[in-house]
Amino acid sequence: MNTPVEPQSNKPHRLPPIAIILGALFFLGLMGLMLYGVSRSERPDRDSLPSALIGKPAPAFSLPVLHDPSVHVTGKQLRGAPYVLNVWGSWCPTCRDEHPILTRFAETKRVRMIGYNWKDEPSEALRWLEQLGNPYMIVLADQEGRTALDWGIAAAPETFLVDGAGIVRWKYSGAITQQVMDEQLIPALEKVEAANGGHKGAPDLGTLR
Amino acid sequence: MRYLGGILLWLCLATAALAQPAGDPTPLQYRDRAEEARFHALTAELRCVQCQNQSLADSNAQIAHDLRREVLKLMHEGRSDAQIKQFLVERYGEFVLYRPQMEGSTLLLWLGPGLLLLAGAVVLVVHVRRRGRNVPASAADDASQEEREW
Numbered sequence: 395m396n397t398p399v400e401p402q403s404n405k406p407h408r409l410p411p412i413a414i415i416l417g418a419l420f421f422l423g424l425m426g427l428m429l430y431g432v433s434r435s436e437r438p439d440r441d442s443l444p445s446a447l448i449g450k451p452a453p454a455f456s457l458p459v460l461h462d463p464s465v466h467v468t469g470k471q472l473r474g475a476p477y478v479l480n481v482w483g484s485w486c487p488t489c490r491d492e493h494p495i496l497t498r499f500a501e502t503k504r505v506r507m508i509g510y511n512w513k514d515e516p517s518e519a520l521r522w523l524e525q526l527g528n529p530y531m532i533v534l535a536d537q538e539g540r541t542a543l544d545w546g547i548a549a550a551p552e553t554f555l556v557d558g559a560g561i562v563r564w565k566y567s568g569a570i571t572q573q574v575m576d577e578q579l580i581p582a583l584e585k586v587e588a589a590n591g592g593h594k595g596a597p598d599l600g601t602l603r
Numbered sequence: 604m605r606y607l608g609g610i611l612l613w614l615c616l617a618t619a620a621l622a623q624p625a626g627d628p629t630p631l632q633y634r635d636r637a638e639e640a641r642f643h644a645l646t647a648e649l650r651c652v653q654c655q656n657q658s659l660a661d662s663n664a665q666i667a668h669d670l671r672r673e674v675l676k677l678m679h680e681g682r683s684d685a686q687i688k689q690f691l692v693e694r695y696g697e698f699v700l701y702r703p704q705m706e707g708s709t710l711l712l713w714l715g716p717g718l719l720l721l722a723g724a725v726v727l728v729v730h731v732r733r734r735g736r737n738v739p740a741s742a743a744d745d746a747s748q749e750e751r752e753w
Contacts, residue, residue, distance in 0.1 A: 443695070446695055446696035545694070546652075547666075548653045
């Protein structure tokens with residue numbers, strides 16, 4: 395170090411330009427990855443996983459109706475028209491946030507709204523609906539939470555869109571905002587309706603009883 | 604210490620933005636110690652679907668309780684570890700596996716580190732060889748060059 399006889403003559407010790415360019419590209423790539431990660435982190439659904447059920451048949455189930463546990467509803471009975479399945483519980487504060495948005499959407503009567511009351515006390519669930527209003531055509535009660543595993547439910551609220559053939563077409567984890575409604579659920583529903591030959595699934599209660 | 608506890612609690616609450624229901628408090632019943640060991644080994648390799656950086660064995664989320672119960676039930680039904688993993692993957696996706704299966708989409712994940720190591724080794728060998736060719740000529744007139752940092 396202290397004998398600089400020929401300071402500029404150590405040619406083999408200098409990195410070739412290609413290595414510098416490659417290193418710079420690698421570094422910029424890492425920076426880009428970091429910026430992408432940071433920009434993603436502010437999205438509310440950053441932790442939500444893609445559903446394994448998209449494009450697959452909805453799981454077969456038979457669940458009691460919250461308002462009348464002697465009546466059971468099966469997945470087969472719901473076929474024939476698309477439906478939205480909304481997972482909620484009276485213990486879930488985020489479900490309160492999405493409730494007005496779901497109610498406004500339900501009032502358009504565009505699609506059947508099925509409530510999925512998950513791991514809840516029936517009396518509490520009924521009180522919740524009484525206080526906030528019931529946007530659902532029918533509410534299924536899964537008190538034990540066994541069927542929820544078949545649906546791949548991890549936390550409430552979660553919302554599924556199932557088409558008339560019983561295929562899961564869309565899923566959202568977390569509270570539905572107006573933006574999610576306008577940009578995701580309604581376009582997904584339009585697609586399902588278009589595939590169904592423009593036939594809009596009229597709410598059909600008759601098949602349930 | 605008290606502050607730290609408060610901060611930890613706050614952090615837990617902040618990440619668990621989605622709430623949890625109350626659950627069945629009865630502990631899991633193992634048939635024997637071998638089963639218990641197998642259960643712990645299996646759930647340590649499965650990922651909690653809600654608290655995503657915890658294993659199914661560690662997580663206290665309600666869904667993790669339910670899934671542990673289901674895993675034990677499937678074990679009692681005589682299903683193999685692979686079948687239980689398949690059961691969970693069908694419902695919750697590949698994400699639940701801490702050790703993902705080897706397939707097209709995960710090939711880079713599995714082989715990437717090896718490829719990087721190989722690339723580094725190739726660069727090193729090329730570099731050392733090139734230096735080896737140049738050094739003998741200059742080493743004769745400047746012995747101190749070898750000590751020099753490059």
